[in-house]
Amino acid sequence: MTSIMTNGAAMSALQTLRGISSQMDDTQSAISSGLRVSKASDNAAYWSIATTMRSDNKALSTVGDALGLAAAKTDTAYTGLNASISVVDQIKSKLVAAREPGVDKTKINSEITELKSQLTSISKSASFSGENWLYNTSGTAGTKEMVGSFTRDTSGNVSINTLKFNAGNSVLIDTNAASGGQLTKAITVNNQPIANSTGTTTATYFLIDAKSTTSASGTEIKLTTGTNDQNIEGMISAVDSMLTNLTDSASKLGAVNSRISMQNDFVNNLQDVISKGVGRLVDADMNQESTKLKALQTQQQLGIQALSIANSDSQSVLSLFR
Numbered sequence: 001m002t003s004i005m006t007n008g009a010a011m012s013a014l015q016t017l018r019g020i021s022s023q024m025d026d027t028q029s030a031i032s033s034g035l036r037v038s039k040a041s042d043n044a045a046y047w048s049i050a051t052t053m054r055s056d057n058k059a060l061s062t063v064g065d066a067l068g069l070a071a072a073k074t075d076t077a078y079t080g081l082n083a084s085i086s087v088v089d090q091i092k093s094k095l096v097a098a099r100e101p102g103v104d105k106t107k108i109n110s111e112i113t114e115l116k117s118q119l120t121s122i123s124k125s126a127s128f129s130g131e132n133w134l135y136n137t138s139g140t141a142g143t144k145e146m147v148g149s150f151t152r153d154t155s156g157n158v159s160i161n162t163l164k165f166n167a168g169n170s171v172l173i174d175t176n177a178a179s180g181g182q183l184t185k186a187i188t189v190n191n192q193p194i195a196n197s198t199g200t201t202t203a204t205y206f207l208i209d210a211k212s213t214t215s216a217s218g219t220e221i222k223l224t225t226g227t228n229d230q231n232i233e234g235m236i237s238a239v240d241s242m243l244t245n246l247t248d249s250a251s252k253l254g255a256v257n258s259r260i261s262m263q264n265d266f267v268n269n270l271q272d273v274i275s276k277g278v279g280r281l282v283d284a285d286m287n288q289e290s291t292k293l294k295a296l297q298t299q300q301q302l303g304i305q306a307l308s309i310a311n312s313d314s315q316s317v318l319s320l321f322r
Contacts, residue, residue, distance in 0.1 A: 009310035017303035024296045030284040031293065037282035046281045057274050059150040059158075060267055067264040069129065070146035070163065074257040077133040077170055080126030081250040084119055084134070084172055088183075088246060091115050091207070091221075092239045098223055099232050109223035116208050119183060123172045133167040136174045136181065141167035148263050163263070165256045169249045173208060178216035182245050183207045186218040189237040191230050203231070205238035 030036045037043045037050065091112055098108045123135040133144065148163040174180035188204045204218030221235045 010307060013303060013307040013310045017300065017307060020296055020299045020303055024293065024300065027289055027293045027296060030289050031286065034284055034286070035282050036284040036289075043282075050278045050282045053274050053278050056150065056152060056158075057271055057278075060271050060274070063147055063150050064264060064267050064271070066147035067260055067267065070148075071257065071260045071264065073128050073131055073133070073144075073146070074165070074253055074260060076126050076128040077167075078250060078253045078257060080122050080134045081170060081172075081246060081253060083122050084183075085243065085246050085250060087115050087119050087122070088207075088239060088243050092236060092243065095221075095223075095232060095236045095239060098227075099229060099236070105223040105225055105227055112222065119208060120173060120210075123183075133165075133170045134172045136167075136171045136176060138176050140177075140180060141171045141174075143167070146260070148260075149267065163256065163260060165253065170253055172246075173210050175210045175212050177214040178206065178210065178212035179214070181208075181210070181212075182242060182249065184210045184212060184216055186216040187238045187241050188218075189234050189241065191234040203234040205235055207239065207242060 029038065037046045040047045094108050094112050094115070097103060098105050124132070126132060126134040131144070133141065144165050144167050145162040146165075147160060149161040150158065151161060152158045168180065171181050172183045174184055178184040179186070184206055186204045186206045188202055191201045191203045205221050206216040206218050207221050209215075209220050219231075221238060223232070
């Protein structure tokens with residue numbers, strides 16, 4: 001039935017055209033934003049997951065910055081330790097040279113004094129961002145914590161995990177308590193018996209007198225014209241023990257540094273993986289969307305033409321009355 005009051009064909013064509021226009025709006029939005037899920041109404045579940053993971057990725061980015069800071073601190077401390085090992089090794093060589101009969105011990109002591117000053121300079125200079133793990137002036141060095149990771153468990157609870165290093169192992173000079181520094185604390189060694197005597201005696205030495213609030217017991221390692229061979233050998237043994245301790249501290253610090261580097265690589269890779277995962281959920285396939293837009297544009301043109309044809313039906317009815 002043809003009616004001039006109700007044009008069913010036009011209404012149907014208009015409804016189809018509205019649906020096509022709505023789809024075109026969604027497609028154009030996806031193309032312009034690059035997202036097929038840009039708001040909660042698009043897909044509440046995917047939008048919620050993506051929003052949470054983007055927030056976690058920002059937190060991981062901050063963790064990466066913190067790991068960079070941690071790496072700088074450990075690098076600084078390791079550089080200072082490594083340089084100190086070289087200087088202490090030279091002091092050991094000077095003491096061995098002092099054992100040679102007839103040498104001028106006071107001249108060797110002058111060299112040792114300068115090397116001690118160099119150790120103090122290295123310790124004070126090994127500071128980064130206000131932290132110095134080689135030179136302590138108050139309290140105890142304690143354990144240093146560095147942000148290592150950001151995690152979210154299955155219940156949605158978040159936590160910060162830290163990397164730890166006991167700076168008490170790396171302190172070289174402690175002006176608060178001499179026993180807290182590798183070079184200021186007292187080391188007890190066995191002295192070999194002197195000529196025409198039997199039995200082994202013990203002696204206690206320390207390398208640097210930092211005028212600590214709580215000083216070290218024992219004798220400072222320095223030479224005078226009256227320093228005998230037995231004392232020199234005891235000093236050599238004490239310095240050798242210091243070298244062993246410093247090497248152990250440097251190896252521990254190196255292990256922490258290596259872990260920081262690995263953790264930093266992992267965090268960077270994890271950020272990439274999370275970004276890819278979020279992209280799979282909410283990113284628009286531009287090839288698909290562009291093809292869809294072309295099809296919708298064609299449908300829209302056909303819809304407009306169909307609406308025009310439907311509207312022309314009433315004109316055909318009017319012609320019957322002419």
